[in-house]
Amino acid sequence: xxxxxxxxxxxxxxxxxxxxxxxxxxxxxxxxxxxxxxxxxxxxxxxxxxxxxxxxxxxxxxxxxxxxxxxxxxxxxxxxxxxxxxxxxxxxxxxxxxxxxxxxxxxxxxxxxxxxxxxxxxxxxxxxxxxxxxxxxxxxxxxxxx
Numbered sequence: 001x002x003x004x005x006x007x008x009x010x011x012x013x014x015x016x017x018x019x020x021x022x023x024x025x026x027x028x029x030x031x032x033x034x035x036x037x038x039x040x041x042x043x044x045x046x047x048x049x050x051x052x053x054x055x056x057x058x059x060x061x062x063x064x065x066x067x068x069x070x071x072x073x074x075x076x077x078x079x080x081x082x083x084x085x086x087x088x089x090x091x092x093x094x095x096x097x098x099x100x101x102x103x104x105x106x107x108x109x110x111x112x113x114x115x116x117x118x119x120x121x122x123x124x125x126x127x128x129x130x131x132x133x134x135x136x137x138x139x140x141x142x143x144x145x146x
Contacts, residue, residue: 005033006109008100011072018115018145019079025113025143032085034107035076038099039065041092066090097133104140111141 007022009015026033043061056064073088080086089107093099104112116131135142 001029002110003029003031004107004109004111005031006100006104006107006112007033007035007076008103008112008114009035009037009072009076011068011075014115016076016079018113019076021145022113023080023084026080026084031110032087033080034087034089034103034109035073036089036091036100036103036107037069037072038091038093038096038103039069040094042094062092065092096130097137100130100134101137104138109140111143112138113143113145115145 002025005022005026007019009019022033025031041058041062043056043058069088069090077086077088087107089103091099091103091106093102100112100114103109112134114131114134116129131142131144135144
């Protein structure tokens, strides 16, 4: 049915739990999996009582994000197990949903397969739902795993 799956990963328990389901889907259809990690291209500023603001350079931040992305990809690939063809894609975008959709285009994905953090009530209203944003703006199917 699907031949190219795009799977956003962030190293959280939620994305890790969904990888067994992704592996089963991949093996059933013989689909390749592209793992995508989205990081903010701008380094955060750190504030404390003793300083006005301290930050790292954009170059240093990019290096740290790349190292973290490689670790996330390594763990996700291991969780998918043998027999699943995987690629990885690190996208720098401050908007997570945009980054995922950009990754889908670059990977020429047939479907985006993602986990939901299942926020409800006030948390959902305040924090929003990246899954919802992806669904609303996607031009390809989005499979949400619970």
